[in-house]
Amino acid sequence: MFKKLSILLSILLLVCTNSDANQCQTAQVKLQVLGSGGPELDDGRNSSGYLIWYKNKARVLIDTGSGSSIEFGRSGAKIEDLQGILLTHLHVDHSADLPAFIKGSYFTSRNSDLSLYGPGANDLMPSTSNYLQRLLGDKGAFAYLKGYVNKRTDADYKVVATDVPLIKGQSFNYSLTKDILAKSTFVHHGPVAAVAWRVELAGCSIVFSGDMSNQFDVLSAFAKNADILVANNAVPDNASGAALNLHMTPSAIAKIAQKAQVKQLVLSHFMNRTLKIQKETQGIIRAKYRGPIQLATDGLIVNL
Ligand SMILES: [Zn+2]
Numbered sequence: 001m002f003k004k005l006s007i008l009l010s011i012l013l014l015v016c017t018n019s020d021a022n023q024c025q026t027a028q029v030k031l032q033v034l035g036s037g038g039p040e041l042d043d044g045r046n047s048s049g050y051l052i053w054y055k056n057k058a059r060v061l062i063d064t065g066s067g068s069s070i071e072f073g074r075s076g077a078k079i080e081d082l083q084g085i086l087l088t089h090l091h092v093d094h095s096a097d098l099p100a101f102i103k104g105s106y107f108t109s110r111n112s113d114l115s116l117y118g119p120g121a122n123d124l125m126p127s128t129s130n131y132l133q134r135l136l137g138d139k140g141a142f143a144y145l146k147g148y149v150n151k152r153t154d155a156d157y158k159v160v161a162t163d164v165p166l167i168k169g170q171s172f173n174y175s176l177t178k179d180i181l182a183k184s185t186f187v188h189h190g191p192v193a194a195v196a197w198r199v200e201l202a203g204c205s206i207v208f209s210g211d212m213s214n215q216f217d218v219l220s221a222f223a224k225n226a227d228i229l230v231a232n233n234a235v236p237d238n239a240s241g242a243a244l245n246l247h248m249t250p251s252a253i254a255k256i257a258q259k260a261q262v263k264q265l266v267l268s269h270f271m272n273r274t275l276k277i278q279k280e281t282q283g284i285i286r287a288k289y290r291g292p293i294q295l296a297t298d299g300l301i302v303n304l
Contacts, residue, residue: 024204034071036296039093047093057081069097084176087118088210089194119193120163129161187212190246220259229262232269254288268296
């Protein structure tokens with residue numbers, strides 16, 4: 001009897017231990033907003049940027065919009081600790097600070113290669129690797145920094161770019177380290193090449209919609225059961241025309257968050273047209289999505 005009970009207890013313990021291993025280790029992972037605004041000059045916010053902290057080190061940088069490099073420094077993050085930079089697309093408000101990050105790293109002790117991931121090319125936009133070449137390559141605007149992409153003679157490390165294929169409905173996996181996985185999928189952002197990102201670490205998952213309309217209807221599956229979905233709130237519910245072709249409405253965000261059963265929703269990438277109606281937007285989303293909603297601000301730390 002006692003033996004049977006002890007076997008039962010060991011099985012129970014094993015099951016509990018296993019399920020714990022799959023659970024999000026909330027104490028180890030944090031999301032920090034570096035930029036919660038869009039491209040406008042008068043919104044008082046940095047353009048897009050996010051940081052994932054893991055065991056008190058800044059490990060993954062998502063988007064490098066203008067101002068994000070300043071907030072990065074303010075956050076206490078060290079570029080030496082970064083395992084990868086993930087770009088959602090190459091619009092100015094998501095990518096303009098990339099050379100500032102690389103130049104800034106000159107004054108640090110970073111000496112290991114830095115992985116950069118972003119969308120492949122389409123008719124309108126260059127690929128991420130081409131973007132890097134056009135900025136820092138031999139004939140780039142900042143060719144004085146070419147050591148960071150071409151040669152290693154005058155730079156301590158190299159930025160290694162990978163282009164995410166733009167194939168609707170497929171997702172691609174990139175291991176940043178043995179315990180940090182980045183997944184990416186093609187999203188519709190008008191004529192712009194764009195991807196969403198899902199970062200998985202310590203049993204937690206954080207999804208970044210980037211700028212997108214929901215015309216491909218891929219985000220709810222991509223964000224399934226995520227601990228956090230960062231959704232870009234660039235347009236109001238009555239958006240039309242070009243704005244609607246580029247961005248998802250609050251109703252679309254609500255539908256995605258509800259369908260994906262995300263544990264927490266963070267609204268970000270505000271523009272003047274959405275900043276002034278944040279309460280109304282939350283009301284629209286709450287009607288469909290019952291989980292907690294946070295409004296991003298620059299520097300905000302979001303716990304899982
Ligand atoms: Zn944007």
